[in-house]
Amino acid sequence: MSDQVCYTFEAAIEMAIQMEEEGFRNYLNSIRILKNKGAKEILRDSALDELNHKQELEKALLLGQMGNGDEMIRPVPTMNLGYILPKKELNPDSDGREALAYAIHLEKGAIDFYKKMSEGCAGAPNAALFQRLLADESRHLQSLEDLYEQHFMTEN
Template sequence: MSQNKGKVCYTYEAALEKAVQMENDGFRNYLKAMRKLKDKQARMILKDAALDELEHKHALERALVEGTIEGEHSMDRPVSTMNLDYVLHQKELSPDADARQALAYAIHLEKNAIDFYQKMMQGCEGAPMAKLFEKLHNDETRHLQELEDMYERHFMAEN
């Protein structure tokens, strides 16, 4: 058995297919949660997040056809986040979940995407694919920061 058991790198096409699947899974998670919520504001938060995932998926699918990721300039560097996922508890959303709970749920799903791309980057370290995963990772950090900023604006008390 190889010592690099956890390090796996994919071809460009296989990597994009894996990323498409991850984005689709995120979209489906948002859609499933959104459909059972009663709170209109909570549904809107998840709807926006679901649409972001759909945009990611479509960009990745376009990359499969065109051979490049559009909007690469926006993904050159990671964005600092507050790591609210460590403070907020992820749980399955009940139909009575409010906007705060929906936002915490979305923060956790985005953090899962960041972790996914981080692992893919590490698995492809030194290979051309690492750059693609780095860009996708950086884009996910930007989305996480947007969600955390919204959480901070609406739900964190100012001292």
């Protein structure tokens, strides 16, 4: 028995808005406790991405559709660092590396959410909406992973 469900457009958008709002709040709460300027900057950029997503979703709710259909809807490949980096809460003394790992885990959670929603709507019109959101989140994750690789995965 499958637990996959496809929601109406409005319900799907409302759930996505809630998901983006929770992500934003997680980033904001972490920024408030951090002392490290670099760590705050990493999370601030990610929080702004969440706000932009939320605003797009709210516009879609008003207009009754998401985008013009020309957007890329395929997820981009990622390194899956979320599987190897430890998942832990941030504390005031967390550094940029820990903040980046935290952001990677938050984006991975969003990807898992949108993937589940997309699979639940396979064959339905809302599947494209969730595929687009999944693709957007995968691009965010790829950017974070690239940043992590650039700064913390030095070659020997």
